[in-house]
Amino acid sequence: MDTASEPRSALQAAAAVPVLAWLSGRARPYTRPGSLSAIDKRAVAGRVRIGEHGLDGDEQGDRRVHGGPDKAVHHYPFDHYPAWREELGAHALLAAPGAFGENLSSIGLDEASVCLGDRYRCGDAVLEVSQGRQPCWKLNDRFGVADMARRVQASGRTGWYYRVIQGEAEAGDALSLIERPWPQWSLQRLATLLYTRTLDRDELRAASALPLVPSWRKLVENRLARDAVEDWGSRIEGPAAG
Numbered sequence: 001m002d003t004a005s006e007p008r009s010a011l012q013a014a015a016a017v018p019v020l021a022w023l024s025g026r027a028r029p030y031t032r033p034g035s036l037s038a039i040d041k042r043a044v045a046g047r048v049r050i051g052e053h054g055l056d057g058d059e060q061g062d063r064r065v066h067g068g069p070d071k072a073v074h075h076y077p078f079d080h081y082p083a084w085r086e087e088l089g090a091h092a093l094l095a096a097p098g099a100f101g102e103n104l105s106s107i108g109l110d111e112a113s114v115c116l117g118d119r120y121r122c123g124d125a126v127l128e129v130s131q132g133r134q135p136c137w138k139l140n141d142r143f144g145v146a147d148m149a150r151r152v153q154a155s156g157r158t159g160w161y162y163r164v165i166q167g168e169a170e171a172g173d174a175l176s177l178i179e180r181p182w183p184q185w186s187l188q189r190l191a192t193l194l195y196t197r198t199l200d201r202d203e204l205r206a207a208s209a210l211p212l213v214p215s216w217r218k219l220v221e222n223r224l225a226r227d228a229v230e231d232w233g234s235r236i237e238g239p240a241a242g
Contacts (some may be wrong), residue, residue: 014175017108024058029142036061039101076102076159111187119179125167137238
């Protein structure tokens with residue numbers, strides 16, 4: 001395995017990381033005919049109740065592909081915003097957390113330092129890393145950049161999801177690593193397998209031993225069985241604009 005795909009030291013990853021913001025949004029008509037989205041998240045003040053399906057009051061526009069217990073909370077590092085400002089310029093969305101539809105914003109964690117299955121305590125909440133984000137076409141329309149979803153995917157700056165074990169939290173609470181069952185499987189390593197070394201059979205077999213969410217398990221099994229990569233077009237390009 002490439003050293004670049006290994007997580008940074010457990011000591012560094014375990015350092016307490018303050019939450020900059022918790023964010024929530026309501027599903028509203030979106031840019032393309034018949035579409036809904038709650039990607040426009042706004043910071044929530046005070047204590048936040050977090051249940052199996054995420055933050056109280058938070059919604060998803062398309063529950064077929066968003067939300068649910070394995071995508072209850074979306075974490076996007078504010079650490080990535082300077083790189084996006086450098087790439088896109090002074091985009092208005094990048095002035096504050098929420099540009100990527102995230103529920104949780106922080107500085108100090110990223111895909112290289114977070115591993116699948118990590119458990120973090122935050123306030124009274126316990127969150128477990130369930131999967132990385134697979135960016136979709138709604139980012140293209142949100143940013144007004146036709147290939148934004150592809151850029152996010154190619155950059156590795158995708159963010160990730162948690163399932164919720166318990167709790168309440170608020171901005172300023174610290175995220176503290178309390179359990180790391182899969183220290184060799186950073187989200188960066190998984191993203192490399194998904195998007196770059198897509199048919200690396202040794203890596204696919206190794207990944208098949210992980211506690212993958214059903215959609216990712218199906219993806220790995222299909223690649224091994226067919227020796228082919230699934231079509232990303234509908235996810236990244238989306239339906240016709242009209």
